[in-house]
Amino acid sequence: METNKNTFMWVIIGVLFLAVLFLTFKVASLTGNAVAEKTSSGRIDTTGWTDNEKMNYEMHGTIPARIQGASSASSGIGMVGGC
Numbered sequence: 001m002e003t004n005k006n007t008f009m010w011v012i013i014g015v016l017f018l019a020v021l022f023l024t025f026k027v028a029s030l031t032g033n034a035v036a037e038k039t040s041s042g043r044i045d046t047t048g049w050t051d052n053e054k055m056n057y058e059m060h061g062t063i064p065a066r067i068q069g070a071s072s073a074s075s076g077i078g079m080v081g082g083c
Contacts, residue, residue: 044057049067
């Protein structure tokens with residue numbers, strides 16, 4: 001009975017370790033991608049954006065899909081602040 005508990009515990013620890021490892025690499029790959037062009041101050045350059053796009057960025061933190069590309073638009077990584 002004790003060996004079943006130990007085996008189960010090590011399986012859970014292994015699964016959690018693999019999940020943390022996977023998420024660490026996923027976050028590292030996301031931070032390496034430039035979502036939109038930034039100025040030297042680190043702020044996103046909003047020249048050429050419509051008033052509605054600027055308002056959505058300022059109020060909700062969303063970057064327009066045409067700026068960030070079609071692949072990341074559906075995944076939701078364009079959120080800056082998030083709610």
